[in-house]
Structure formats: C-alpha cells, structure tokens
Amino acid sequence: MAGPDDKGRPVSRRTVLGGGLAAALAWTTAACGGGKAGQSEAKSGVTTAQPRTTGTPSRSPAKPPVDPASVKANELGLVPVLMYHRITPTVTGEYDRSPEDFRAELQRIFAEGYRPVRTIDLVRGQLDVPAGTTPVVLSFDDGYPDQFRYTPDGKIDPTCGIGILFDVARQFPDCRPVASMNINKSPFGLSDSAKVKAGLTDLDKRGIEVANHTYGHDNLSKLDPESIQKDFVLLQRLVHDAVPGAAVRTMALPFGVWSKDRGLTHTGSYDGESYTNEGILLVGANPSPSPFSAKFDPLQIPRIRSTSYGNGKIPMTTTYWLDYLKANPGQRYISAGNPGKVTFPKALAATLAPALAGKANPY
Numbered sequence: 001m002a003g004p005d006d007k008g009r010p011v012s013r014r015t016v017l018g019g020g021l022a023a024a025l026a027w028t029t030a031a032c033g034g035g036k037a038g039q040s041e042a043k044s045g046v047t048t049a050q051p052r053t054t055g056t057p058s059r060s061p062a063k064p065p066v067d068p069a070s071v072k073a074n075e076l077g078l079v080p081v082l083m084y085h086r087i088t089p090t091v092t093g094e095y096d097r098s099p100e101d102f103r104a105e106l107q108r109i110f111a112e113g114y115r116p117v118r119t120i121d122l123v124r125g126q127l128d129v130p131a132g133t134t135p136v137v138l139s140f141d142d143g144y145p146d147q148f149r150y151t152p153d154g155k156i157d158p159t160c161g162i163g164i165l166f167d168v169a170r171q172f173p174d175c176r177p178v179a180s181m182n183i184n185k186s187p188f189g190l191s192d193s194a195k196v197k198a199g200l201t202d203l204d205k206r207g208i209e210v211a212n213h214t215y216g217h218d219n220l221s222k223l224d225p226e227s228i229q230k231d232f233v234l235l236q237r238l239v240h241d242a243v244p245g246a247a248v249r250t251m252a253l254p255f256g257v258w259s260k261d262r263g264l265t266h267t268g269s270y271d272g273e274s275y276t277n278e279g280i281l282l283v284g285a286n287p288s289p290s291p292f293s294a295k296f297d298p299l300q301i302p303r304i305r306s307t308s309y310g311n312g313k314i315p316m317t318t319t320y321w322l323d324y325l326k327a328n329p330g331q332r333y334i335s336a337g338n339p340g341k342v343t344f345p346k347a348l349a350a351t352l353a354p355a356l357a358g359k360a361n362p363y
C-alpha cells in the first residue's frame, strides 16, 4: 500500500476560533487559504453531519465538577496526537511499531492519565475525559491489516492494533478505547465490498472514527484540482457505501504534503458530491495546542510519530514527548471534568482563544 508520511510542514497560518463548546455547536475556522492568491477564506461553518456515536460506550454518569485546583486543571495545555502506521513484529523503518511496544506504550499513556479521544472530538472541542486526565488522539494511517483484522472465527484479532487497544483499555475502567483510522481504498486489506462494509460498520459501532486519507494516497501537490477533489470524494463514498449515514469529517494529509490550493484539502466537490474536512492532520512533530488555545488551528494539527525503529529513541517521537510532558506537567492539558466550560489557571488567561471568553472558567 501507500508509503508512510514523512513531510510535516511548519505551522504558519493564524486561525480564529469561534462557536461554542456544546455538542450542538460547531467550530468556525478562518483562513484556510494560507495567504496565497486564489485561496479564499474557508469556513467549516455549521456542521450538517455529526459523526455517529451509536454504540460508543459512554463514560460513567455526569458527576459534579471537582475543585479545578485539586486536579491542577489546565484545559489550555497540550494534547498529544499520536500517529501510527504498521503494527508489526518486523520493524524495518521509522513508521513501524512492534505489537509489544504498542502495548507497552498504551499501558504507559493510560497509566500516566491520558484518555483516548478522536480527531473529530479534538477539532470540535468535545473532550469528555474524566477530571484530572489528559485527552490523547490515537490516529492510524493507511489502513494496514495489522491495525484492524479478524481471526478466522470472526473476532477482532487480539494481536492487531485495535485488539491490543481494547485489551489494554479494559484495565482502565474510565478509558474509552476509541481511535481515528485514516484510510485509503482497500482498507485493512478487506478483500471485497461485503467485508469492507462489515469491518467499517463494526468500527463505527464501536465509536471509532473512520477518516479520509484520500482514495489513492496521492501526493496532493502533484494533482490537478479536480483530481484532488475526486481523491477525497471517492474515499468518502467508499465509507458512505459501507456505513450509510456515517460522517467523514477529518483527514490526514498523505505524505504530509499539501495541495497547492490548500482550500481543497478543507472542502470541495466532485461528481455532485461535496466534502468538508473539519480537521486536517499533519505529520510532525509535536503535541497539538488545546482546541481552546489561541494557537489551535483545526486545519493544521501536528502529530507525533510512534516508532520502534532505533529502539524508539528517535528525537521528537512518542517516547521523547511523553517524557517531556511527564517532566513538564504544567504544559499538559488537564481536564476539569466540566464540559461546557474552559477551565485553566488565571495566569494562562491570555492564551485562551478570544472567541471563547464567554466559556472561560479561570481559577
């Protein structure tokens, strides 16, 4: 299948966040154009299709808010978005993670108080994780079978990525085992349309996001505008055909490479069908700002590579950043467990996205 992503781009654009935090509200983003001629302001606007949450295991019933100081709440802190490719015992490159290391990494992040959310949850600021914990996005690119496959008797293979996630999460009762799968054509090596339908429906029912990594995993900088839009629409159509009503609302750039017209990565249409990517995932190489931070741009979300190559000690990969955030806990996003408000220490007030001032809950 397609090769790994390897070209993260620096963040250079500014985005103004608007909208609210409640589930019914969508973010309004501006300036997808990157300042180039012909790139108009792109707005995600009011969302018309919500990702389905049917079957998503809900957390425990709502509890009264805790004293934010007691958990050192900081909802303006950093959120790691981890990027996985192959989960394979044969590690030959930077994009390979061994099943043993993947399991150990999940054990570590859950034990250190991270709780999974999906890309769309980050983009919409719907970070429903328990007080005192940090959201983390587990994103998988390219739809490799070792990320998601079945045993001959029809169970999710406990040695694939999703199987390992489910197994480790069982040890942490408040941990919802969700992820975002950024797929291309022929996802997970499923051999025919019936198997694709069954597999993607299963993921959707479990609350796992199926997202757009383009149909052909093409280098978007080399495609004409129509081909770019076709690439997004064909993948979206594949998902809709498999899971009627499912929403495809976020994407990961193949190879981390932008199209010349960046607006087409956000929204476009082909053959009478339109698409809107509310969130765009980059490749490198640092934690994401909080979605409530003035620095957050949903159309340029940085990710952190997870690798077993070089014993996992390649700079700026997961081990590096998990160690960094452990050493600098004040920089982590820490939930107050109070959805609808943005809770943070007063000293950080200047870093709040100005449009969210009405939701501010400084302490």
Ligand SMILES: [Zn+2]
Residues within 6 Å of the ligand: 002, 003, 004, 005, 141, 142, 213, 217, 253, 254, 255
């Ligand atoms: Zn890829």
